[in-house]
Amino acid sequence: METTLILFKPDCVQKRLSGEVLRRLEAEGFTVRGLKMMHLSDAILREHYAHVADKPFFPEIVRFMQSSPVVALALAGENVIARVRDLLGPTDSTAAPKGTIRGDFGENKMVNMCHASDGPETAAAELERFFAKGELF
Numbered sequence: 001m002e003t004t005l006i007l008f009k010p011d012c013v014q015k016r017l018s019g020e021v022l023r024r025l026e027a028e029g030f031t032v033r034g035l036k037m038m039h040l041s042d043a044i045l046r047e048h049y050a051h052v053a054d055k056p057f058f059p060e061i062v063r064f065m066q067s068s069p070v071v072a073l074a075l076a077g078e079n080v081i082a083r084v085r086d087l088l089g090p091t092d093s094t095a096a097p098k099g100t101i102r103g104d105f106g107e108n109k110m111v112n113m114c115h116a117s118d119g120p121e122t123a124a125a126e127l128e129r130f131f132a133k134g135e136l137f
Helices: 010-014 018-027 042-048 058-065 080-088 101-105 120-130
Strands: 002-008 031-038 070-077 114-116
Touching (some): 002 080, 002 120, 018 031, 018 070, 080 101
16 A cells, blocks of 8 residues: 655646546545645745756746645555556646546646656655645544
8 A cells, every 4th residue: 555645736726627636536446645735835846846946947837836726635545656647647748648637637748737756755755745744644
């Protein structure tokens, strides 16, 4: 049993698709362990996107990710990390097949509905970053 982090990005929230995305994820039999809406600070974004913080496009990521609240979701299930990533489709929404979340609702590589952890170590670090002790059930 794994737990992963999914962020419903500003485009998901602004298009009022958070419920639809959550419905699709729960329909797969996953269990919600934590769910909250939040504004992302500069500090949390620097930490979360540390791997690209020195790139010229980083300020654009910050502007986008702060353009509205996001929804942080902790989701548990058998092989949940890989299965969620399959449900989302490729990061580049233009390459995502119809029937995937990004293929149905995303626009491009950044405006792509959701972020999802890419492995167990990443998931553990991201869950700790976005959820305080006592917020996961």
